[in-house]
Amino acid sequence: MTPLDDELRALLQSRAEQVAPAPDPLGGIERRAKRMRRNRVGASVVGGALAVAAIAVAVPALIPDRDGASQVAVTPVPSPTATLSAGRSYGPNELDPEHPWAFRGDRAVLSSGNVTTLLRDWELRHPQSVINPIFGQVYEPSQQAEIVFVSHAVGDERWGVATTGQSGIDLLVDDPLPVPSTALMAVLPGDELPRLLVVAGPATGDLSYAKDGASFQTVPGPTAGIAFIPLEGDTTQDLVRVLDGNGDMNNPVFRGPAPDASPTHTATPSGATPANYLDWVGRANTPYPMDDSKVRFLFAQSMGRPADSASAVYHALFTGKDGQIAYTVGQAWFRGDTEAHTFGWASGTDSGNEVFLGPLTPKGSQLIAYVVSRPSKGTDLLVIVPRIGAGPVSYSPDRTSAFVQKANGRSDQNPVALIDRDPKATNDRVEVRDGDGMHVLYSGAVSPLLCGASGCG
Amino acid sequence: MDEQGREAFRAYVAARSPALLRTAYLLTGHRGDAEDLLQTALAKTYLAWDRIRDREAIDGYVRRVMVNTQTSLWRRKKVDEYATDAVPERRIDADATDVLALHDALWTALAGLPKRQRAMVVLRYYEDLTEAETADVLGVSVGTVKSTTSRALMKLRDSAGLRDDPRTVLPTGALS
Numbered sequence A: 001m002t003p004l005d006d007e008l009r010a011l012l013q014s015r016a017e018q019v020a021p022a023p024d025p026l027g028g029i030e031r032r033a034k035r036m037r038r039n040r041v042g043a044s045v046v047g048g049a050l051a052v053a054a055i056a057v058a059v060p061a062l063i064p065d066r067d068g069a070s071q072v073a074v075t076p077v078p079s080p081t082a083t084l085s086a087g088r089s090y091g092p093n094e095l096d097p098e099h100p101w102a103f104r105g106d107r108a109v110l111s112s113g114n115v116t117t118l119l120r121d122w123e124l125r126h127p128q129s130v131i132n133p134i135f136g137q138v139y140e141p142s143q144q145a146e147i148v149f150v151s152h153a154v155g156d157e158r159w160g161v162a163t164t165g166q167s168g169i170d171l172l173v174d175d176p177l178p179v180p181s182t183a184l185m186a187v188l189p190g191d192e193l194p195r196l197l198v199v200a201g202p203a204t205g206d207l208s209y210a211k212d213g214a215s216f217q218t219v220p221g222p223t224a225g226i227a228f229i230p231l232e233g234d235t236t237q238d239l240v241r242v243l244d245g246n247g248d249m250n251n252p253v254f255r256g257p258a259p260d261a262s263p264t265h266t267a268t269p270s271g272a273t274p275a276n277y278l279d280w281v282g283r284a285n286t287p288y289p290m291d292d293s294k295v296r297f298l299f300a301q302s303m304g305r306p307a308d309s310a311s312a313v314y315h316a317l318f319t320g321k322d323g324q325i326a327y328t329v330g331q332a333w334f335r336g337d338t339e340a341h342t343f344g345w346a347s348g349t350d351s352g353n354e355v356f357l358g359p360l361t362p363k364g365s366q367l368i369a370y371v372v373s374r375p376s377k378g379t380d381l382l383v384i385v386p387r388i389g390a391g392p393v394s395y396s397p398d399r400t401s402a403f404v405q406k407a408n409g410r411s412d413q414n415p416v417a418l419i420d421r422d423p424k425a426t427n428d429r430v431e432v433r434d435g436d437g438m439h440v441l442y443s444g445a446v447s448p449l450l451c452g453a454s455g456c457g
Numbered sequence B: 001m002d003e004q005g006r007e008a009f010r011a012y013v014a015a016r017s018p019a020l021l022r023t024a025y026l027l028t029g030h031r032g033d034a035e036d037l038l039q040t041a042l043a044k045t046y047l048a049w050d051r052i053r054d055r056e057a058i059d060g061y062v063r064r065v066m067v068n069t070q071t072s073l074w075r076r077k078k079v080d081e082y083a084t085d086a087v088p089e090r091r092i093d094a095d096a097t098d099v100l101a102l103h104d105a106l107w108t109a110l111a112g113l114p115k116r117q118r119a120m121v122v123l124r125y126y127e128d129l130t131e132a133e134t135a136d137v138l139g140v141s142v143g144t145v146k147s148t149t150s151r152a153l154m155k156l157r158d159s160a161g162l163r164d165d166p167r168t169v170l171p172t173g174a175l176s
Helices: A003-017 A024-058 A080-085 A108-112 A113-125 A292-302 A306-311 B003-028 B031-051 B053-073 B100-109 B115-125 B131-138 B144-158
Strands: A130-139 A144-153 A156-167 A166-178 A183-188 A195-200 A205-208 A226-229 A240-241 A256-258 A312-324 A323-336 A339-351 A352-360 A367-372 A381-387 A392-396 A404-408 A417-420 A429-433 A440-445
Touching: A003 A205, A003 B003, A003 B100, A003 B144, A024 B003, A024 B031, A108 A130, A108 A144, A113 A130, A113 A144, A113 A166, A130 A392, A156 A183, A166 A183, A183 A240, A183 A404, A195 A240, A205 A226, A292 A306, A292 A312, A292 A323, A292 A339, A292 A352, A306 A312, A312 A367, A312 A381, A323 A367, A323 A429, A339 A367, A352 A367, A367 A404, A367 A429, A381 A392, A381 A404, A381 A429, A404 A417, B003 B031, B003 B053, B003 B115, B031 B053, B053 B131, B100 B115, B100 B144, B115 B131, B115 B144, B131 B144
Parallel strands: none
Antiparallel strands: A130 A144, A144 A156, A156 A166, A183 A195, A195 A226, A205 A240, A240 A256, A312 A323, A323 A339, A339 A352, A367 A381, A381 A417, A392 A404, A392 A429, A429 A440
């Protein structure tokens, strides 16, 4: 026993003792279990007769638990209904979205801070999803990381490919998982030629490609079950074949056509972010996030589409507190929209809740602006959120006064400018410089940044 | 599940959920996340209840599901990091002892451990599982438990707040 051992035990014991029991945990457990069961049944139905038949013949005396609790002894489930509730059966080389294949490739790509961006972007497209990376590499010509992942959510099993770059994360693929998922395929852009990505199970064997649909040639890949195939010329007849670890030619794991080598194969339009989406990390000066669902509803309501709040998306860029006022500002849009609005909401103002429907955010914007009215204080609160990496943010209350620095976007202490603004101001100006403070990213009037469907601030 | 099974499950939850919630709290570091994690684990247990023969093993089953769920890579997580201009005040306690300060530093360092390392620390030092039992829960070898726990303890010791604390400087070979 060491001193650290003792202190750890004492610490864990004391912290654990502070945790009071949860009130009525049972109701929540049963509701969640029912949701899980519905989801599993749904997956089984999608799998169709093939899955049911596989379960009927393949349930062993001891079923390895899908949560990895293989020490628990279990028995076969005899009735079809119970079988469905126990989950869909997956073949040895088939992907189970809840427990996908182990990660292969270069794990270092996962250590990038861009992973956070990917999680956030994916959450916006597919809320409540869990994603697991299954392959990663650095693409040599571009030196960009490429991450293949599987996403699992209730009724929405997907896979994707993300690439990291200086501007953040680009989603190259955002597709539903095929059923059965024995080979995931997509065409990715390449240095000189498009590349066909094939991802099969780690226990598979030979992975071959036949451009003419007949002459299969083994494709060496970076690791077992993974291949990148350069696509050149006429690929209308091409086929991909994956064999199991024993090389069984009679029962290939997968044999089928490759997807079209369309250079425009990207994320599905309905799930895509708008063209003016700002991929900035959200910032805050309060640890209390606003209720996103309420913000989405208010956006839908202010757009005259209250019934569509479920399809509204909100991307918070700054969340703050100013005395009793809690506020958030970011971008909002409806799924499928090509452009997003600057949108804000404040609670606790003199007039209660205050909704701000701003303009369509200019594409590639260097900043967004938001104003909260504070009649009792005599000034409004002007919030200037500069892009990530921006430097000094300065403000002038009129056309002629010199700019006064209000914030420095490069400083962790004060990245967002919070400015007391004359409620009658119409000619005030803002200036944002780059991280070095040398180049002006934006210099101009505040009013256009606030002008929107609800008028000008 | 029939009514008898449901009653047995309810009795199990009533009896064991407070203790399991404490473990979940140590795994997550957040009360809300702990409740969510435990609810997920118990919901999975609920679905598997009729198939679990050895009721003595249920604690181990729930614990394993909790650890695996918590440590699964890229599990959906709430954004809990903020760039803020308001630096939280440190607790000032007239009777603050070195032990409290050390525990605060340890707790902070624990939160910075990778989830799998944190899970091993919790299982070994809170649940008091043996290396073999910990290996069984996590589905890894005993050697992995030893090496990972060793790395976790070294990280805890080397964390900024602990590096110079004589109580956490281990004798040579203590972690081997």
